[in-house]
Amino acid sequence: MRFKFLQHIYNTKLMHEQTCKIVKILCEAAIEPDDSLVVKGVFGPPMRTATMMGTLELVTEIIRVYPFSVWFCGGDTECNVFHLAVLHRKENIFNLIYQMNMEKNYIMQLGDKNDNNILHLAGMLGPSNKIAGAALQMQWELQWFKEVEKHVTPSFKWRRNSDKKLPSEVFTENHKELVKEGQQWMKNTATSYTVVAALVATFVFTAAFTPPGGNDSEGIPNFLNEPAFMIYAISDALSLFTSSTSMLMFLSIPTSRYSEEDFLKALPMRLSIGLITLFISIASMLLAFCAALYLMLVHRVKWIAAPIVLLACIPVTFFALLQFPLLLELVFSTFGPSIFGRTRKVKIW
Incomplete structure (x- = not known):
């Protein structure tokens, strides 16, 4: 069995x-x-x-x-x-x-x-593909159009069918609704992630000026010489920089022109960078939190380090599991190898 x-x-x-x-x-x-x-x-x-x-x-x-x-x-x-x-x-x-x-x-x-x-x-318009979101569906359609375009002579771009339409006009007419759906999907997705990135940036920015253990009379952090404090400081700074980058990437998506060509590279690339930097910022923020908690409790509870790290891994793991399929699809379709190309060595003709 x-x-x-x-x-x-x-x-x-x-x-x-x-x-x-x-x-x-x-x-x-x-x-x-x-x-x-x-x-x-x-x-x-x-x-x-x-x-x-x-x-x-x-x-x-x-x-x-x-x-x-x-x-x-x-x-x-x-x-x-x-x-x-x-x-x-x-x-x-x-x-x-x-x-x-x-x-x-x-x-x-x-x-x-x-x-x-x-x-x-x-x-x-091709049949619906098993792709997350209308924007990635539009990217897939564009990849097909560009691939076929490589195999025809330039004059084919200017040939009209029985309805007197060029190939580009046929593409625009058939994908008009998909462009609208892709635009709405991109805006909704970017807006949701922008809120998360802004919250992370706010938290770590505040944490930069309120170090664990406080400061002495000269304003120097009391735990400055502790190894864990360096982890806290580096993680906090990394989280601030990556969350700010993520926020800027997501904010650039709603202000895009949303032309057909934007769905091929520009928009998926911005969303990919935004998601990657957001994941790094959340992981760094939790690492900074673990380091701060460790600094405050280690002298009283020696075994506290392991449980803190394990608990901190839970939200990071959940975020990765929930968002990784979308991120993987984005990265693979935008930066990965093409779905087109020679697959067999033997000629069929």
């Missing part, structure tokens, strides 16, 4: 491998007819379904068996594999473009029945 979850993982992995083998056998059997229309009828629907669901193994197996399947167009909009990958935001399928040779230059130029080129399709 203790390792039941491991058995479940093993069974899932085994089922996946067996399914891949079955798919391989079916694909090789389906390629036998010489009629291209028959082959297209066999491979077309599963190819489109697998692309929309992001099932990379099935897509690559069909392409391996019948490379011309990347040209299959079908459905209501007559989209090919890469069009569908862009529409449904399946980066694992779109990354197959990196495995293609010069043929990709031609396949990227194809349009659908409404004269939408692939950049128009990237400008359409």
